[in-house]
Amino acid sequence: MTAFSYTSIFKRLAALHRPYKKRLVLGLLGMVVSAATEPLVAYIFKILLDNGFVEKSTFPLWLVPVAVIGAFVARGASTFLTTYMTNWVSTRILTTLRQQMFDRILCVSIDFHATHPVGRVINSIMFEVQQIIEMISKLFTSIVRCVLTVAGLLGYMLVISWKLTIVALVLMPLMVLVVRTTAKRLKKLNKDSLDVNAQLTQVIEETSRAQHVVKVFGGETYERKRFAASAEHIRHYSMRMTSTFAATVPVTQIMTACAMSVMITMGLMQAGHGQLTAGDFVSFLAAMIALQVPLKQLAEVNVPLQRGMAAAEAVFKLIDSPIERTSGKQLMRRALGKIEFYNVGFSYPGQEKPALKGINLIVEPGETIAFVGMSGGGKSTLVNLILGFYSVTEGRILLDDVPLEQISLSSLRKQIAMVSQNVVLFNDTVAANIAYGDDSPDRGHIEAAAKAAYLTEMIAALPEGYETRIGDNGSRLSGGQRQRLAMARAIYKDAPILILDEATSALDSESERALQSALDHLMEWRTTFVIAHRLSTIELASRIVVLSNGSIVEVGTHNELLDKQGAYANLYRLQFSGEAVNVAM
Numbered sequence: 126m127t128a129f130s131y132t133s134i135f136k137r138l139a140a141l142h143r144p145y146k147k148r149l150v151l152g153l154l155g156m157v158v159s160a161a162t163e164p165l166v167a168y169i170f171k172i173l174l175d176n177g178f179v180e181k182s183t184f185p186l187w188l189v190p191v192a193v194i195g196a197f198v199a200r201g202a203s204t205f206l207t208t209y210m211t212n213w214v215s216t217r218i219l220t221t222l223r224q225q226m227f228d229r230i231l232c233v234s235i236d237f238h239a240t241h242p243v244g245r246v247i248n249s250i251m252f253e254v255q256q257i258i259e260m261i262s263k264l265f266t267s268i269v270r271c272v273l274t275v276a277g278l279l280g281y282m283l284v285i286s287w288k289l290t291i292v293a294l295v296l297m298p299l300m301v302l303v304v305r306t307t308a309k310r311l312k313k314l315n316k317d318s319l320d321v322n323a324q325l326t327q328v329i330e331e332t333s334r335a336q337h338v339v340k341v342f343g344g345e346t347y348e349r350k351r352f353a354a355s356a357e358h359i360r361h362y363s364m365r366m367t368s369t370f371a372a373t374v375p376v377t378q379i380m381t382a383c384a385m386s387v388m389i390t391m392g393l394m395q396a397g398h399g400q401l402t403a404g405d406f407v408s409f410l411a412a413m414i415a416l417q418v419p420l421k422q423l424a425e426v427n428v429p430l431q432r433g434m435a436a437a438e439a440v441f442k443l444i445d446s447p448i449e450r451t452s453g454k455q456l457m458r459r460a461l462g463k464i465e466f467y468n469v470g471f472s473y474p475g476q477e478k479p480a481l482k483g484i485n486l487i488v489e490p491g492e493t494i495a496f497v498g499m500s501g502g503g504k505s506t507l508v509n510l511i512l513g514f515y516s517v518t519e520g521r522i523l524l525d526d527v528p529l530e531q532i533s534l535s536s537l538r539k540q541i542a543m544v545s546q547n548v549v550l551f552n553d554t555v556a557a558n559i560a561y562g563d564d565s566p567d568r569g570h571i572e573a574a575a576k577a578a579y580l581t582e583m584i585a586a587l588p589e590g591y592e593t594r595i596g597d598n599g600s601r602l603s604g605g606q607r608q609r610l611a612m613a614r615a616i617y618k619d620a621p622i623l624i625l626d627e628a629t630s631a632l633d634s635e636s637e638r639a640l641q642s643a644l645d646h647l648m649e650w651r652t653t654f655v656i657a658h659r660l661s662t663i664e665l666a667s668r669i670v671v672l673s674n675g676s677i678v679e680v681g682t683h684n685e686l687l688d689k690q691g692a693y694a695n696l697y698r699l700q701f702s703g704e705a706v707n708v709a710m
Contacts, residue, residue, distance in 0.1 A: 260433020
């Protein structure tokens with residue numbers, strides 16, 4: 126894990142505040158006014174006692190309510206100004222950090238999503254970033270305002286009696302020591318607490334997403350236990366942090382009480398020698414009492430500070446995650462679709478055994494190439510290399526005679542449309558899902574794509590037609606309808622290269638036959654790569670490539686490979702004998 130020092134974190138947070146300097150200055154001005162009212166109130170007590178109670182009043186009585194009310198009105202207005210400005214800035218920074226995190230998620234490689242659970246990512250964006258904002262608010266409002274208040278009160282106290290003030294200052298370093306001793310423990314506890322919160326978020330996300338599996342397999346008890354365990358861990362860490370923090374405040378208050386008792390005794394002695402007036406002494410005590418509030422707040426700031434620092438490490442680690450390559454040129458025209466593989470090899474990070482080795486294949490524009498083989502043979506890996514999700518570790522892949530690494534990923538992927546067996550749809554309208562990725566969708570093209578995917582009747586039956594929202598991942602549609610909608614999305618994109626990963630797996634035989642003409646139309650004049658387990662769907666492919674253990678073992682047409690009586694023929698024989706057994710049963 127990347128280590129972040131306090132200095133580096135504060136520098137990054139300061140850079141986020143820089144665009145809002147004017148509002149921060151206004152907030153700081155409010156703090157100055159608010160801090161100035163603290164010694165002002167104590168001074169009013171001095172004037173009232175010395176010139177109103179002890180001796181006959183030398184000022185009009187109406188000035189008393191005016192002065193008192195005026196002081197508190199000034200404090201209220203300045204507090205409102207500070208609170209409003211600091212919250213305005215903090216919410217902007219919160220939005221900025223969340224946007225930076227989301228933007229980074231869109232740019233990271235596939236490996237990131239394989240190693241970072243969805244629950245952890247959601248937890249970082251929704252919860253951990255909020256801890257940073259709470260820390261910033263505490264630092265800016267509590268620390269700055271409290272420091273200003275403490276400085277003003279101490280300055281006023283020094284004017285009244287420097288001896289009494291020195292007694293107060295003696296115990297302050299001890300308070301700082303108490304706070305520092307708990308800082309390291311709180312930081313570790315907060316880091317552990319954030320991890321536990323991420324685990325709970327993951328449990329909620331998985332259970333919500335897998336409701337069908339949970340219900341069918343009777344996983345309710347198991348999920349309750351998982352949730353209860355994570356919730357109990359959070360409670361455990363919360364209590365440990367509470368006990369650590371709770372011990373800090375009373376110790377600080379006891380130290381303050383000791384200082385006050387000593388000062389009261391010394392104040393009485395000085396008053397007896399005529400060194401202090403009654404107004405001076407009461408005013409000094411009022412300042413001392415007022416001093417407890419900002420000192421207490423300064424002691425309490427340690428908890429959100431440590432929690433925020435732990436959260437900042439997690440947030441900035443996500444923001445700094447490596448992204449996909451940004452190099453490469455933009456293709457200025459529609460690709461022809463010629464794909465060439467020259468001695469291509471690939472190994473996943475941390476894996477000793479290569480996923481692909483010695484792949485040599487030339488695919489001409491308009492060809493339909495089917496990849497078949499047992500699971501783990503390398504079919505999906507090969508397709509992921511074409512899409513630029515991974516870079517080859519050996520050899521090279523060319524698109525229209527240009528190496529893929531010389532083409533920008535955005536430009537490369539504009540040339541490719543994909544329909545996968547794991548259909549991904551968005552909780553948006555039918556039209557938005559068909560035209561997904563197009564900033565200026567064309568309604569005519571949307572309807573044409575829907576017609577080509579045999580969706581017209583289904584859409585007509587929906588309450589709002591094309592503007593009907595389809596639910597989370599198309600939950601309001603059947604499996605076949607979801608597959609057709611994904612097909613319509615590929616038709617709408619009209620890319621020269623098409624990837625079909627078990628594109629008709631969710632369809633029954635009748636629906637598959639109905640959609641086959643749309644598939645044939647979609648594949649026409651396009652370079653198409655088909656990953657298929659149902660070999661009956663690829664009999665008309667230009668060539669069939671049989672993969673085994675990451676290598677090409679056979680290439681040919683359906684009939685050619687059957688005549689060879691090799692690996693493909695064996696797969697074909699096993700599959701259809703299995704189907705025959707199923708029919709017989």
